[in-house]
Amino acid sequence: MKVIVVGCTHAGVTAVTEIMKQHPEAEVTVYERNDNVSFLSCGIALYLQDTVKHLEDMFYETPEHLASLGVNVKIKHDVLKIDAKKQQITVQNLESKAIFTDTYDRLVMTTGSAASVPLLQGVDSSKVLVCKNYHQAQAIKQSASTSHQVTIVGAGYSGIELAEAYANTDHQVTLLQGDSQVLSNYVDPEMSARIVASLQQHGVTVHLNTPVTAFNTSEPNAPVQIKTPQGDFTSDLVVVCTGFMPNTDLLQGQVDLDRHGAVITNDWLETSEPTIFAAGDACAAKFNPTKRPIFIPLATNAVQQGRIIARNLYGHVQRYPGTQATTALRLFAQTLATTGITLKKALAAGIDATSVTYCGPYRPTFMPQTSEVVIELVYDRVDHRILGAQFFGEYDLTQSANAISISIQNQNTIEDLAFTDMLFNPFYDQPVNYLNQVAQMAIDQEN
Structure with a gap:
């Protein structure tokens, strides 16, 4: 063969x-x-803020x-x-x-x-970079030392990660997003608002509904002029992260x-x-x-x-089971994890879907400290199938996102999740696990 x-x-x-x-x-x-x-482009932001010292480690x-x-x-x-x-x-x-x-x-x-680069005037300027491969990562790192004002165009995963990395390295960061929310492929508007608030708390200026129409780089030593319907912005450097x-x-x-x-x-x-x-x-x-x-x-x-x-390769042995597009993002001191579809996209796809949101401490309040976690669970109102979930908070809930991913792949229902046997230990969760609780909230909503 x-x-x-x-x-x-x-x-x-x-x-x-x-x-x-x-x-x-x-x-x-x-x-x-x-x-x-085999370059891991997810390491570009880590390299930019020196979490990873050598790009070759990627x-x-x-x-x-x-x-x-x-x-x-x-x-x-x-x-x-x-x-x-x-x-x-x-x-x-x-x-x-x-x-x-x-x-x-x-x-x-x-x-x-x-990288999907929009066909805009000035997008080929040396001061307008894209973020995808090894050589582009080198250019982003080199330019960081000579550019104090940085504008990120696009608020997907790459854009959010780079905005955090530049903010962590004392840059003045502006994030421009063409539609009404960030991470629109992965979170619903309520979760987007929490992410925007976190960015703003750390000095990132966020402008939603601000599509870029052109870059003006006619003066070699002058900042880039970024044209949008909401007005012009200037920046020492632009990084385009538009998918x-x-x-x-x-x-x-x-x-x-x-x-x-x-x-x-x-x-x-x-x-x-x-x-x-x-x-x-x-x-x-x-x-x-x-x-x-x-x-x-x-x-x-x-x-x-x-x-x-x-x-x-030699015959039909293993079927591809499909994907839930499960992801996670570390944003300053908080973690975002997502799996499956958002409510907004489920409704747009013609699914009779709805969601419930759990907000509460991840473990008992009698412990020395705890923190709030937010879980949005999306499900089908007809057959009660679990369709997606979004997690946000200081506590690491990434493995809970993996658990919901399994539930989606196995076509489990909110009833299945509500009564799944889960551990309890005061160090890690409540006597009734937060996944059981958010699923029970969905059952109560339907009843």
Whole structure:
């Protein structure tokens, strides 16, 4: 079996290592156009604020180690064309400029995603940066020492993390968001308001409903002028964090893509061409709360899909179970964790959904200290299925988000959650666990 993997992203690295583990007889070649593999972009904010001292620590795999496993690793090789009918690819060696073809029995497309940069005047200025890969991370760190005023455009996970990192390093930070809330893919408006309040308490200026229309960088040594319908802003540096888009140009006309350009796969992660698999940010993933495929660029999902492709290389062995898009964010002294769908998005998807919110101490008040946790639980009013949850507070509730993720994947109901056996210890929770309590609140609401 001759296997070609295009792109050594999180999904690609996992697919390669798992293939070599499960099918050591396979002939595996990796084509990667960059000079590095496996960069964890979630570490950029950590590097900016010196939590991580060396950016190179954000690589968890090397071309040399992959080669030691028996993989034919082709770094700085750009795949120019795919011919699905001939099971052939055209490749250019970016150093020698030589162009050649290669053939495959199975093709694994793990080309990842790229920063979605709006086509605005001035966006290509050296003072307007994007946040995604290793080299962009280097530019962000280098510019931090010479830029006191920093403006972040976009309030997704990357934008929020960078805003915190710049605030922690004594920068004057402004966050511009085009719509009415932050983290709109992950939280509802009430939780967004709590996050905005936390940012503001730490000196970050937040402007919602403020889409950027242009950047004026005509004067080389002058600050960037940021144009919006709500007025102009000036800043020494701008970092654009307006989301990601799938890298799927190679597959245009070769396999089925959705309207956003993400690859459509089946339960076995095969594309419409059975010899071509796809995983990670290049794909639309089955989102279990709605049972529909959507674009979910998360490393955790990419790794799971890479492992599953390795299992299905010779036949249908492991179904892809879908994802809940479970995430977490450390924001100053507080933790945000989310899983599943928000109420706002559930209603927009036509689901008869509602939510309940638990606010209370995470453990008994007789303990020396405790703190408030906020839990919003989203569920379907028709069948009582759990659809999503959002957690916020100083106490670490990330594993509770994982527990709700399991509940969503297993199609559990609010009744299931209310009566799930959970531990009690005064150091960690209440006699009735907060997950039991928020589910009981949902039952009471329905009754």
